[in-house]
Amino acid sequence: MAKTEASNLVGKLEAEVEIKSSAGKFHHMVSGKPHHITKAAPGHIQGCELHEGEWGKVGTVVIWNYFHDGEAKVAKERIEALEPEKNLITFRVLEGDMTKEYKSITFTIQVTPKQGGPGSIVHWLLEYEKNSEEVAHPETLLQFCVEMSKGIDEYLLTEEVEIAPSVAF
Numbered sequence: 001m002a003k004t005e006a007s008n009l010v011g012k013l014e015a016e017v018e019i020k021s022s023a024g025k026f027h028h029m030v031s032g033k034p035h036h037i038t039k040a041a042p043g044h045i046q047g048c049e050l051h052e053g054e055w056g057k058v059g060t061v062v063i064w065n066y067f068h069d070g071e072a073k074v075a076k077e078r079i080e081a082l083e084p085e086k087n088l089i090t091f092r093v094l095e096g097d098m099t100k101e102y103k104s105i106t107f108t109i110q111v112t113p114k115q116g117g118p119g120s121i122v123h124w125l126l127e128y129e130k131n132s133e134e135v136a137h138p139e140t141l142l143q144f145c146v147e148m149s150k151g152i153d154e155y156l157l158t159e160e161v162e163i164a165p166s167v168a169f
Contacts, residue, residue, distance in 0.1 A: 008133065009103075013126045013142045019153035023111040023120040027087035029152060030109055031079075032056035041151030043067065044144060051076065058082050061094070068144050073097035080106065087111040098141075103129040105138070107145065122149045 019026060029036055032055050035048040046065040053060030057079065064075045075096035082089050088110040098105055105128040111120050124145045126138055 009130045011128055011130070011137050013124075013128075013138060015124045015142050015146050017122040017124070017146050017149040017153075018114070018119060019111075019122055019149065020119045021153050021156040023087045023113045025156050026111045026120060026122060026149075026152060027084070027089070027109075029156065031082060031084070031089045034062060036155075037148070037152060040155030041148045044148040044151060046072070053079075056082070062091075064096075066144075069140055071097075077107075081108070098138075101131055101135040102138070103131050105129075109145075124149070 029040070034055070035050070037045045038048055044066055046067060047063075048065075049063045051061040051063050058081065060079045062077050062079070064077065066073055066075065073096065075098055076094045077091040078094055080090040080092045088108065090106055090108040093099060093102070093105045093107075105126065108125040108127070110123045110125075112123070113120050124142060126142055126145075128138060130137075
């Protein structure tokens, strides 16, 4: 499930999650309506606040309140990359609890339709640089992302929510 590529302080972790939702719906929720994740995965995300910019735009800064490793935590992140045609978004952590252990950390989420059937694959890529050798690789953070993805998928399947972008005629 997870691959690690690390040389001392720099590393990369990846995981894939099979979901039943469409790639477009999942991507749109994460990129354009991340504040809805509080409803989809309340055990993971307690708050998502727009700090600067607009939802779904590169450069936007978001503040997340989340629960990880038994503690309430905060992360301030900026959208670094957004490619709707590839269902891809990258967040860079700017401030918060993760910066106590990591000099830098980015989360890239890409969702692709499953070949030959319904559903999609959510690919998580965490790229990071630890502050010291004593800091663990963020494997529990990757597992957090996997579990949160499952919650989002369940929400998209069970809730009658308008997730797709609206189109004016």
